Amino acid sequence: MPALGVDMGLLHFATDSNGDTIENPRHFRKSRGLLKKRQQRLSKKKRGSKRRQKTARIVARTHRKIRNQRRDFHHKAARQLVETYETIVFEDLSVHNMVKRPKPKQDENGKYLPNGAAAKGGLNKSIQDAGWASFIELVEHKAACAGVAVYKVDPKKTSQICSACLKEGEHKDLSVRTHICVYCGVILDRDVNAAINILNRGLGRSLRETA
Numbered sequence: 001m002p003a004l005g006v007d008m009g010l011l012h013f014a015t016d017s018n019g020d021t022i023e024n025p026r027h028f029r030k031s032r033g034l035l036k037k038r039q040q041r042l043s044k045k046k047r048g049s050k051r052r053q054k055t056a057r058i059v060a061r062t063h064r065k066i067r068n069q070r071r072d073f074h075h076k077a078a079r080q081l082v083e084t085y086e087t088i089v090f091e092d093l094s095v096h097n098m099v100k101r102p103k104p105k106q107d108e109n110g111k112y113l114p115n116g117a118a119a120k121g122g123l124n125k126s127i128q129d130a131g132w133a134s135f136i137e138l139v140e141h142k143a144a145c146a147g148v149a150v151y152k153v154d155p156k157k158t159s160q161i162c163s164a165c166l167k168e169g170e171h172k173d174l175s176v177r178t179h180i181c182v183y184c185g186v187i188l189d190r191d192v193n194a195a196i197n198i199l200n201r202g203l204g205r206s207l208r209e210t211a
Helices: 027-044 050-084 117-130 132-146 190-210
Strands: 003-008 014-016 087-091 149-153 178-180 187-189
Touching (some): 027 117, 087 132, 149 190, 178 190
Parallel strands (some): 003 087
Antiparallel strands (some): 003 014
């Protein structure tokens, strides 16, 4: 039975357990410059004026175009997965928690300390631009209509555990793109290793449910 594990990401939109990737189109980031200019024009228009109303419609149309581009991309990628595989496994991601802002940090004198808010803000925008939750929901909908099984599994340590020997290695920073196992010596792309672990967890769940 053809089965696939899928690791959602930002460098690539998705990497699967076969080693294939779906590239990240980054629709919002590509249109960010144009959107910023139009929003600046809007802020300079007099409130209640016809010119402001017209500019507001242009800004809204730009946002709508980005949403439509993302939705079209999701539909095409989801259709390809559902038409190719009988079982698809994703991580059970809590995107809401992933995009939470970091809490302010203060020293003993009440002075605010750097908390990585700027970097986290950029990461949050990238996650929202990718639209992982919407994509997975769309795959689930198409899969239900096509009789394809979709599982979501615990994402804990899918990047740390070696998919070859199942031993746990050290935590990897996001900048580390290669999985090198100190126990068995296997070398894999970080995301491919995670996708294989995701697949194995999904297949294990499938066997338990059909036992």
